[in-house]
Amino acid sequence: MSELIIKNIQKFYGDHKVIDKLDLQINSGEFVTLLGPSGCGKTTLLRMIAGLETIDGGELYIGGRKANNIPAQKRRIAMVFQSYALFPHMSVKNNIVFGLRIKGMELHDMFTRLDWVLPLLGLEGLENRLPREISGGQRQRVALARALVLDPDVLLLDEPLSNLDTALREMAMEELKRVHRQVGKTIIYVTHNQAEAMTMSERIAVMNAGHLEQYDTPGALYRHPRTMFSAEFIGSPSANFIPGTIEIKNGELVLNSEIGLLEIDETRKDYLRNFSGRSVVAGIRPQDIILSSTRTHRRASDSHVTLGVELIENHGDRSFVLGRFENGLPVRFMAANDSDYRTDARVEVLIDGRCIHLFDPETRQNILEK
């Protein structure tokens, strides 16, 4: 029993509301990521779960126990700080067993745990080094090992990879996934990096300004963003937003957008008929804007739009292209590198109506996903 339930939780710093009536339910053994921009309250929420910040409203249940007033020392959680917070005067080994010592564990059991965790994180041979004598990647692994030996109900990780360089970070991501598979702990992982969240998590809680925008699997977040914020934050590069209205033209339901008429997918027409005349914002992922020259078959839901290419960023197999629609609206899209386009060229692209997300400009909610 190590599921975690957050009900209507709130946090204030003076008058400043940092966490606003947030609900979150995390299953036992699940890997959940809190994702959001800097300052949205991820660390604060994590510290409330850890018991390092008071809870100003709502309830927190860890493993079925109401934990609001349980002190940090007794919550059966382990936390890895962004800074790793290794004890500088203790060897790697002593850092790892510190928590077990505090709990008064028998020496024999302590060594059993140590013998389990050192190979799990590839730390053999470093036992007697001081934190300042090992590399950043190794410190990150010591911090993780130190949390794992405690055998916590819930493992909290606050941006544990943000201090590593790209190559190391990718290795550490793989490793963390492997460790999660092996130990099956409930993990709450905090990051502002959507790619990290997408690769690692079973579910992602997208946070914005202290509230929850969407809580879904990575796939669902990508395909069905519930809010403009989700659409913008998930996926890289972020989605294009094009204002328009839903209209009936020649008896057909279409999206009359600033870049021209866009087709609406058949399956959505019935539902969207109720919205005709309404202003919307169309969210289109860069991956869903396709050079016409690279697609031979046409679909009824495809719309053709021309745009001017302004900047090409080569990513090896594909390029990220920055362009401008004829009305001057900037656009980002991805294009295969074997296709024919250059800077300053005019190209025709396809936008598949099935890939258009429609948002209410006022509430910024997706009008198709409820």
Place this chain on the structure above:
Amino acid sequence: MGKLDRFTPTSPLKRLVWTIGIVATAFMVMAPVYLLVKYSISDMESINTGGLPVPLWPYHPTFAVFSYLFTDPEFWQVVLNSLWIAIGTVLLSSLLGVPAAYVLARYKVPFRRAILIGIISVRLFPDISSVIPISVFFISLNLYSSFSGVILAHTLLALPYVIFIGMSAFEGIPRDIEEQAMTMGANQFQIFFRILLPIAIPGLAAAAIYTFLLSWDEFIFAHFLLDPGGKIQTLTLYLRSRITFQPPQNLLAAISVCLSLPVIIFSFAVQKYMISGMTAGSVK
């Protein structure tokens, strides 16, 4: 570019000015030390030259006054006294100052600023002006001419340093480390004794050494709080008692050399602690 490059002069003129500056500084620092050592090993002939200029180096260097000092039981007694007083001061000021420094560094203490100003104000008055009221107070407490009285007075002088140096040592420890220990189950005492204190040790050791030296060569309070004819004398009082109508300069120099010895020894010892980096590696 290394840090030092910036200070290495490139043009010959700059180099010359730089060199002169260094030599002048070294001379000013070393000259008194040289005189002290020279006099301490001078024979009387090199001191009372009968009108001739005093030689740069003694005609017949001798350790005679040192032999005299080291065979004088009174000398050893005052050295021991000074040592006990200094050690007592270090212990008492650490015992009082370190927890105070921790609390002031880490907790929201009411009137924190006022308290800090109060602590530092002990050092704002010249010793000579605070020594009278303190002496009167101590006499009323029966602390006159006792080890405890001098130790207490020296602790009073040392506490501001211990507290301020200690505070910066504790403030230098990231809060994350403390919170990490908390989530691992450690209570406030365990966090203090197993985490914070060991990390702060280099800073606290510097304060302890400073305190030791402060007490070791303190004169004014010792002079007022100890009966001049009494049993308890310190090394500085012993030195003062030898300054008579025609003081034997070589003896005074020799006592001064003994008085300075711990300063020199500790200065070298402290260098090791000055190499910071104890906390390096704990937080990136």
